[in-house]
């Protein structure tokens with residue numbers, strides 16, 4: 001059996017108040033906003049303690065709004081040795097913004113993160129995992145080397161392709177007008193570390209009043225089964241893989257979920273050839289295995 005190289009990582013999205021402003025329909029509810037304050041002030045610090053207990057360095061994708069609303073708590077993220085990357089300002093939906101708005105949000109977010117960590121961020125997670133037509137170009141122009149929003153693969157990084165086009169159905173037209181395959185665009189040097197809704201704590205475990213089919217009352221032991229079985233399949237089938245989990249202090253800062261993470265970390269740690277990484281380390285590792293023909297990597 002080949003030696004295993006399974007790169008495991010936590011991405012921590014501090015959605016907090018920004019999440020309620022940008023995505024969870026809580027902007028008019030003082031109580032939803034108070035849940036955001038819990039995430040920034042309480043949940044985030046519990047997660048830092050969890051990672052310290054296991055000696056794991058993680059990657060935190062922090063909206064500008066969270067950096068400015070929770071300056072002490074977010075400084076603590078850097079002080080304890082974690083990576084900080086970009087995740088919007090108010091968790092804006094990239095495909096709802098104009099190009100200028102998206103650019104201004106990105107530039108302000110990079111500025112705030114640069115001040116927080118002392119150097120420029122290298123990674124990006126699109127709020128709501130929506131990647132606009134100009135996101136790729138904006139990221140590369142501003143020194144971002146990896147994205148964690150797209151889903152062309154699951155446990156293998158790849159270079160992001162832009163300009164894919166597809167034909168929507170228009171029933172008012174003859175069928176021949178829409179029977180066209182997807183056309184692939186061009187590969188770029190932006191590294192994709194794939195995102196995965198099935199390794200995200202928020203959809204199953206956060207109650208959202210404004211969302212008619214939200215969950216929040218799913219037993220974390222069921223989520224633990226889903227995540228552990230994905231890990232077990234990856235470990236059995238793949239010699240090199242990345243296994244990246246997306247978590248939020250809003251959700252994983254709750255006791256029932258902190259205990260779930262303790263059990264998952266211990267399960268993962270019982271395997272040889274597993275390495276906990278930041279996303280930045282995963283990107284560099286991928287670039288050294290697969291140098292891009294036009295890239296610096």
Ligand SMILES: [Zn+2]
Pocket residue numbers: 013014015019087091127128
């Ligand atoms: Zn988010």
